[in-house]
Every structure is written in structure tokens, then in C-alpha cells.
Amino acid sequence: MFEKEYDVIVVGGGHAGAEAAASAANMGSKTLLVTMNLQTIGQMSCNPAMGGIAKGQIVREIDALGGYSGIVSDKSAIQYKMLNKSKGPAMWSPRTQNDRMRFAEEWRLMLERTPNVDFYQEMVSGLLIEKGRIAGVRTSLGLDIKAKSVVLTNGTFLNGLIHIGDKQFGGGRAGERAATGITEQLTDIGFESGRMKTGTPPRVDGRSLDYTKMIPQPGDPHPEKFSYLDTIVLKSQRDCHMTHTSREVHDLLKEGFDRSPMFNGRIKSIGPRYCPSIEDKIHRFADKDSHQIFVEPEGWDTVEVYVNGFSTSLPEDVQFKALRSVKGFEKVKFFRPGYAIEYDYFPPTQLKHTLETKIIENLYFAGQINGTTGYEEAASQGLMAGVNAHLKINDLPPFTLQRDEAYIGVLIDDLITKGTEEPYRMFTSRAEYRTLLRQDNADLRLTPKGYAIGLASEERLRKMMEKEEKSKEFIDFFRSTSFNPEDMNTILEDVDSSPVKQADKMYKVFSRPRVSMDHMLRLKEVADYVKHNDLDKEVMDQAEIQVKYSGYIEKEKNNADKLQRLENIKIPDHFDYSKLKSLSYEAREKLQAIRPVTISQASRISGVSPSDISVLLVFLGR
Incomplete structure (x- = not known):
């Protein structure tokens, strides 16, 4: 077979x-x-x-x-x-x-x-x-x-x-x-x-919801996409919606707490801290009168709806009764109740x-x-x-x-x-x-x-190199091209930025916080360059970020380079930490269990202090 x-x-x-x-x-x-x-x-x-x-x-x-x-x-x-x-x-x-x-x-x-x-x-x-x-x-x-x-x-x-x-x-x-x-x-x-x-929330029948009582959550007016390849950009989109729980909803949910596996000891394991169940939110944030509920369609054609923010393992009758008290859900029909899983x-x-x-x-x-x-x-x-x-x-x-x-x-x-x-x-x-x-x-x-390593295609590499080259050339254009003070001051006045008194390179003004690529495109020279070189949004975004954040980017690169030196100091495979009595007991225990490959990795282990790292560096001859 x-x-x-x-x-x-x-x-x-x-x-x-x-x-x-x-x-x-x-x-x-x-x-x-x-x-x-x-x-x-x-x-x-x-x-x-x-x-x-x-x-x-x-x-x-x-x-x-x-x-x-x-x-x-x-x-x-x-x-x-x-x-x-x-x-x-x-x-x-x-x-x-x-x-x-x-x-x-x-x-x-x-x-x-x-x-x-x-x-x-x-x-x-x-x-x-x-x-x-x-x-x-x-x-x-x-x-x-x-x-x-x-x-x-x-x-x-x-x-x-x-x-x-x-x-x-x-x-x-x-x-x-x-x-x-x-x-x-x-x-x-x-x-x-x-x-x-x-855990996961109930799935419900969208035909039973009253969207007029909810707040629409549309997509971006000019949607982009994930892939760097030529996948299709959305031409039409479906709205999500937002509503809220209330004190009444919370009180109804609390009626089922004695039957909740979270509170009666049936569930002993730990759930996701940043995606808690609705009962966990009510319990932890007792002072809050409401929580957001995002109503998300499951697809283009289906009527099934995902109730984001209402993850629960409460009894199904409690889920149903409480959800019917949420604005827009008064006549809700369930496809299936929410549940928790260990x-x-x-x-x-x-x-x-x-x-x-x-x-x-x-x-x-x-x-x-x-x-x-x-x-x-x-x-x-x-x-x-x-x-x-x-x-x-x-x-x-x-x-x-x-x-x-x-x-x-x-x-x-x-x-x-x-x-x-x-x-x-x-x-x-x-x-x-x-x-x-x-x-x-x-x-x-x-x-x-x-x-x-043989995973990304040649097409991907070619597209990446083209984007990188065009972005660099566009940045060089801003560095080498001067602006007309009169044209530039019209833009600066609109963004409430101090005017310029004489001609200078575009890069200098473009790096100001309030001046965006859209503003720069109002200058004929910039618009002509973009059109002549057929620059897409990705290239323009990349150039704008590099111009505006170059100082921060350079600083982070320097910090990363400094830490990279520790990354290059390898620890032998079968290193015996028990011999280093100068290490704290906790550090010896953690290092022995995790067996870091480099000094840099060792420094990130919880319980390993800077002084423990110094001991290791001395022992390794550094």
C-alpha cells in the first residue's frame, strides 16, 4: 500500500x-x-x-x-x-x-x-x-x-x-x-x-440576527493581500459587525457558573490568557459592564456566523439564554453551542x-x-x-x-x-x-x-530583488532631487509643518513626521518618476518606511549585531554545568535541562542571571 x-x-x-x-x-x-x-x-x-x-x-x-x-x-x-x-x-x-x-x-x-x-x-x-x-x-x-x-x-x-x-x-x-x-x-x-x-464560541444562523442593531465593521477601502506572488486582490468584501454584552447578559451567564467546568473543577488545565472565555472575562473583569462581540460571517454564501468574543464551555441552555439578550441576537438560532477542549x-x-x-x-x-x-x-x-x-x-x-x-x-x-x-x-x-x-x-x-534552501521559487526571488532594487532607486531619487520651495510650502502648510526658506533635497522634507508619500506625489517630479518607472504600492511603501524610520532601523540593527556576538559563542554539546559551582543552583538546573546551544540562548532562559552568563563566558575563555 x-x-x-x-x-x-x-x-x-x-x-x-x-x-x-x-x-x-x-x-x-x-x-x-x-x-x-x-x-x-x-x-x-x-x-x-x-x-x-x-x-x-x-x-x-x-x-x-x-x-x-x-x-x-x-x-x-x-x-x-x-x-x-x-x-x-x-x-x-x-x-x-x-x-x-x-x-x-x-x-x-x-x-x-x-x-x-x-x-x-x-x-x-x-x-x-x-x-x-x-x-x-x-x-x-x-x-x-x-x-x-x-x-x-x-x-x-x-x-x-x-x-x-x-x-x-x-x-x-x-x-x-x-x-x-x-x-x-x-x-x-x-x-x-x-x-x-x-475553547470556541457558538456558531449561529445569520438569518436569525438583526444586523441593524449592530455596528458594521467593513474591510479596508483599498484592500491588499498576504502573498508576495500575484494572487488576486479582493474587488468586493463582506462586512463583519460588532455588538456588546451587557450587565443583563453577564447575570444570565453567572446563573450557569455552578455548572461551568471552569469553576467546578472539571477543567484543571490552563487556557489562553489573551483569548479568554466569556465566563472568564466576566469573572476576571467584574467591574466591566460590557464586552465586545464581533459577528463574523463564515463565508461568501453560507449563513453560518462565528460569534467572536463569546467563547464558552457553559451549559448549552445558558449559552442560548444569555446570547438571546445580546443586542441583535434576540431571535438567534444555534448551529452548535460553544465548548472547551482539553x-x-x-x-x-x-x-x-x-x-x-x-x-x-x-x-x-x-x-x-x-x-x-x-x-x-x-x-x-x-x-x-x-x-x-x-x-x-x-x-x-x-x-x-x-x-x-x-x-x-x-x-x-x-x-x-x-x-x-x-x-x-x-x-x-x-x-x-x-x-x-x-x-x-x-x-x-x-x-x-x-x-x-530550495523552498522559495526563482519567481519569488526575482520579484523580491526587483522590489528591493526599485525601492533603493526611489530613495536615491529623493536624496538627489531638489524641490521647488513654493510647491513644497503648499504641502507643508496643509500638514501644519514649518515652511522651508530655500530649495533643498526632497529626502530632508519627506522624513518629517506629517509628510506622507501621498503628499510627495503632489510634486510633479515625484509623480512623473513613479509613472515612468511603473512603481507599485509595495515599492512606494517600502521607500517611505525606509526614509522615515531609517534612524530607528539602524539603531535596532546595531543592537542586534551586538547580541549576535553572543550568538556566535557556542557551548559544547555535552557541557557539564554541575562542575561550575559559581553558577546559581537555579541556573545549573535550567541550563542542564534546556542545554542551550549558544551563550545568547542561555542568557534568555528564565532564572539565568547576567552573573551566571559572566561565569560561563569566563569558563569558555571569553
């Missing part, structure tokens, strides 16, 4: 699994994607949206490297927004509202069109391990499938337990069974495992930077199995695991990203260095170099790297 031996087997067909299979296969590995249900590949288990704050940057990074998430998001988008436009470009984050069914369909079709990908539908119940190295997987039917490497992307399915009020039943997602066997085998081998919780994960400090496990060679973990939450976080890990599985079995150098190179680098470094005891999600505040890691320059940062 199968190849004699696959190069890579990917277990799970969610966002992590799909990206893992695509990246390994596109680099040349014979890949098998094994999942419990081939109809749910790329399924959006929770909200029908991609991107958002920091997550949008991750999607663009995946795309820049040669992954599929950005393309699939563009092809299935029903709305586009650039968030945080009122702030600096380091905070700008793209987000799409997506058609849930088309999103999964596009993922399935893209994978089917990818050479080297085989598919098989069945549950993987165990791993084949020989002398500390992965050798394949065993299915629930007892079939052994051989492989040189395996990527586990089990999502919420490992011993998944669904809670709705005082009812609970096994499942990895509504209507789908849980996966068993893998956790038990790995813990017997010596892996540490834990439990986490996440599942197994493996603390990610047990991984290397490549996402390979430290205990079993050629075994990789990606996605919620590592304690993360979110499609984008999962997809980026899947891509990196697939890439490194391919590289490892071909005796090629590993591929990792530093914290100053990508949000993906920040994500993975945080996981394996600090671990996580609650579902980890990405924020711009987690990145110390966020001025460098903007959504607009992900291709400039990462496409050359993706191309060098």
Missing part, C-alpha cells in the same frame, strides 16, 4: 501538518500526510480568519519562505484589513476574514497539486523507534509505515476531551474523535507531557531549535503539541519542521531563524528556551526587534534564505 520507506511522514492535516508536508515535498522529500479525516485538511477549527496583530507578520514570513498559508488566505478571503495603521509600520498587521469551506478546499487542492505528497486517512496510534531514532509510524489498523523522519502535528487531538457544561466526551474537535496512544508511548520513553485548554501537549523545552526532539532523533513536533495557540503559529512551526526534517535526512545544515530575522525565530526561540505553561500566542511586544520584523519587508528578510 505504501512506499518502501518515506523520507518524511507528517501526522495531522491541520495548519502545521499542511505546511510541513508542503515544505518537505517541495524541497524534494517523498512525503506522506496521514490524518484522521482527509476532508478536514487545513480546517479552521476556530475563527474563520488569518493574520492579525503579529500573526499577520507570521503569515507574510511563511509566504516569503515559500509556504502556502498566504496564498490560501488570499484565495479564500472575504475581507481584508490592515490593523494598527494609526501606529508606526512596525505595528501594522494584515488580517483576512476567510471563507471557511473554501480555505480548507484550497489547502487540499494545493497539496494535491504538490509533487511528492501522498495521502492516507487513518489514526496514527504509535511510533516506530529503533535505537533512539524514529523509523516510522503504526496506525490504528496495525499497519507499520516506514520513514526516515516523522513530524507530529496532532493539534488538540491527543487525548482530547470536550466540555459543554457538566457534559464531557472524548474528541479532538466537534464531531471528530480524539487520538490515543502517542502520548502514552512518548511519556514511557521519557518525554514530559502536560494538559492545556482552549488536550495533551509536550513542553517545548524538550526540542532543539530545528523542532527536532532531543530524545528521539529525526522526530519533530509542530503546532499545538508544543503548547502554542493559533493557526499562524502552528503553520510557521510546521514549515520549519518540514524543512529541517528534509535537511536532516539529506545530511544538510539545519535551517533556523534568529530573533532579529523573523517572528518565526522569536516564536521558536521563546518556546524552546523559556517553555510555556499556557497556550502561547505571538504579539509584537514579544519581539525586541519589531522595527526590523515588519510585515512589509518579510520578503526582503526571508526570500533569499528560502531560495537558498
Whole structure:
């Protein structure tokens, strides 16, 4: 039934699994994607949206490297927004509202069109391990499938337990069974495992809602897209809507707290801090009279609606009664109630930077199995695991990203260095170099790297180089071209900026905070240059950011370069920290457990102080 031996087997067909299979296969590995249900590949288990704050940057990074998430998001988008436009470009984050069914369909079709990908539908119940190295997987039917490497992307399915009020039943997602066997085998081998919780809100019938009582939330008037390739920009969009809970809604929800698995002790694991359930919000923020509810359509044609902000595991009758008291929901009909789900994960400090496990060679973990939450976080890990599985079995150098190179680098470094005891999600505040890691320059940062390892296409590289060259030439134009004071003062007067007294280079005035590219385009010389050189919005945005933020960008580059020196100081593989009595007890314990590869990584471990780093540097002769 199968190849004699696959190069890579990917277990799970969610966002992590799909990206893992695509990246390994596109680099040349014979890949098998094994999942419990081939109809749910790329399924959006929770909200029908991609991107958002920091997550949008991750999607663009995946795309820049040669992954599929950005393309699939563009092809299935029903709305586009650039968030945080009122702030600096380091905070700008793209987000799409997506058609849930088309999103999964596009993922399935893209994978089917990818050479080297085989598919098989069945549950993987165990791993084949020989002398500390992965050798394949065993299915629930007892079939052994051989492989040189395996990527586990089990999502919420490992011993998944669904809670709705005082009812609970096994499942990895509504209507789908849980996966068993893998956790038990790995813990017997010596892996540490834990439990986490996440939740989802009710899905309702949009025909039963009164949108006239809600606030419309339209997309951007001039929508953009995720992918750097020539995907289609939206010509029409669907509105989302916003409404609010009230004190009455909160009181109705509280009536069910005694039957809530969160409060009666049934759920013992920790849920996502930054995406709490509605009952958790009411409990934690008792002083607030209302919370926002975002009403999100599930697609172009379906009437199903996602009630964002109302995630809950309360009894279904309580959910229904409370939601009917929300403005616009007075006659709501349920498609299905919200629920919470508990599942197994493996603390990610047990991984290397490549996402390979430290205990079993050629075994990789990606996605919620590592304690993360979110499609984008999962997809980026899947891509990196697939890439490194391919590289490892071909005796090629590993591929990792530093914290100053990508949000993906920040994500993975945080996981394996600090671990996580609650579902980890990405924020711009987690990145110390966020001025460098903007959504607009992900291709400039990462496409050359993706191309060098054989993942990003030549077309991507050509587009990136053309954008980079045109942006530099445009900036040089501003540096070398003088303005007419009279024309320039007309613009400066409009933006309430001090006038100029004599001619000077355009760059000098363009760098003022209130002067935008739109203002500069009012100058004939600039408009003519743009038209003659056929510059698109991406090139103009890139030039504007480089002009306005050059000082900040340079400062962050210098800081990153200083820390890079510590990154270059390697710690020997089998270094014995117990011999260094000058280290604090906590530092010795943490360093021995995590086994950092460099001094820089060691410095980021919680509990390792600057004086501990000094001791290490002295011992290593630095």
C-alpha cells in the first residue's frame, strides 16, 4: 500500500501538518500526510480568519519562505484589513476574514497539486523507534509505515476531551474523535507531557440576527493581500459587525457558573490568557459592564456566523439564554453551542531549535503539541519542521531563524528556551526587534534564505530583488532631487509643518513626521518618476518606511549585531554545568535541562542571571 520507506511522514492535516508536508515535498522529500479525516485538511477549527496583530507578520514570513498559508488566505478571503495603521509600520498587521469551506478546499487542492505528497486517512496510534531514532509510524489498523523522519502535528487531538457544561466526551474537535496512544508511548520513553485548554464560541444562523442593531465593521477601502506572488486582490468584501454584552447578559451567564467546568473543577488545565472565555472575562473583569462581540460571517454564501468574543464551555441552555439578550441576537438560532477542549501537549523545552526532539532523533513536533495557540503559529512551526526534517535526512545544515530575522525565530526561540505553561500566542511586544520584523519587508528578510534552501521559487526571488532594487532607486531619487520651495510650502502648510526658506533635497522634507508619500506625489517630479518607472504600492511603501524610520532601523540593527556576538559563542554539546559551582543552583538546573546551544540562548532562559552568563563566558575563555 505504501512506499518502501518515506523520507518524511507528517501526522495531522491541520495548519502545521499542511505546511510541513508542503515544505518537505517541495524541497524534494517523498512525503506522506496521514490524518484522521482527509476532508478536514487545513480546517479552521476556530475563527474563520488569518493574520492579525503579529500573526499577520507570521503569515507574510511563511509566504516569503515559500509556504502556502498566504496564498490560501488570499484565495479564500472575504475581507481584508490592515490593523494598527494609526501606529508606526512596525505595528501594522494584515488580517483576512476567510471563507471557511473554501480555505480548507484550497489547502487540499494545493497539496494535491504538490509533487511528492501522498495521502492516507487513518489514526496514527504509535511510533516506530529503533535505537533512539524514529523509523516510522503504526496506525490504528496495525499497519507499520516506514520513514526516515516523522513530524507530529496532532493539534488538540491527543487525548482530547470536550466540555459543554457538566457534559464531557472524548474528541479532538466537534464531531471528530480524539487520538490515543502517542502520548502514552512518548511519556514511557521519557518525554514530559502536560494538559492545556482552549475553547470556541457558538456558531449561529445569520438569518436569525438583526444586523441593524449592530455596528458594521467593513474591510479596508483599498484592500491588499498576504502573498508576495500575484494572487488576486479582493474587488468586493463582506462586512463583519460588532455588538456588546451587557450587565443583563453577564447575570444570565453567572446563573450557569455552578455548572461551568471552569469553576467546578472539571477543567484543571490552563487556557489562553489573551483569548479568554466569556465566563472568564466576566469573572476576571467584574467591574466591566460590557464586552465586545464581533459577528463574523463564515463565508461568501453560507449563513453560518462565528460569534467572536463569546467563547464558552457553559451549559448549552445558558449559552442560548444569555446570547438571546445580546443586542441583535434576540431571535438567534444555534448551529452548535460553544465548548472547551482539553488536550495533551509536550513542553517545548524538550526540542532543539530545528523542532527536532532531543530524545528521539529525526522526530519533530509542530503546532499545538508544543503548547502554542493559533493557526499562524502552528503553520510557521510546521514549515520549519518540514524543512529541517528534509535537511536532516539529506545530511544538510539545519535551517533556523534568529530573533532579529523573523517572528518565526522569536516564536521558536521563546518556546524552546523559556517553555510555556499556557497556550502561547505571538504579539509584537514579544519581539525586541519589531522595527526590523515588519510585515512589509518579510520578503526582503526571508526570500533569499528560502531560495537558498530550495523552498522559495526563482519567481519569488526575482520579484523580491526587483522590489528591493526599485525601492533603493526611489530613495536615491529623493536624496538627489531638489524641490521647488513654493510647491513644497503648499504641502507643508496643509500638514501644519514649518515652511522651508530655500530649495533643498526632497529626502530632508519627506522624513518629517506629517509628510506622507501621498503628499510627495503632489510634486510633479515625484509623480512623473513613479509613472515612468511603473512603481507599485509595495515599492512606494517600502521607500517611505525606509526614509522615515531609517534612524530607528539602524539603531535596532546595531543592537542586534551586538547580541549576535553572543550568538556566535557556542557551548559544547555535552557541557557539564554541575562542575561550575559559581553558577546559581537555579541556573545549573535550567541550563542542564534546556542545554542551550549558544551563550545568547542561555542568557534568555528564565532564572539565568547576567552573573551566571559572566561565569560561563569566563569558563569558555571569553
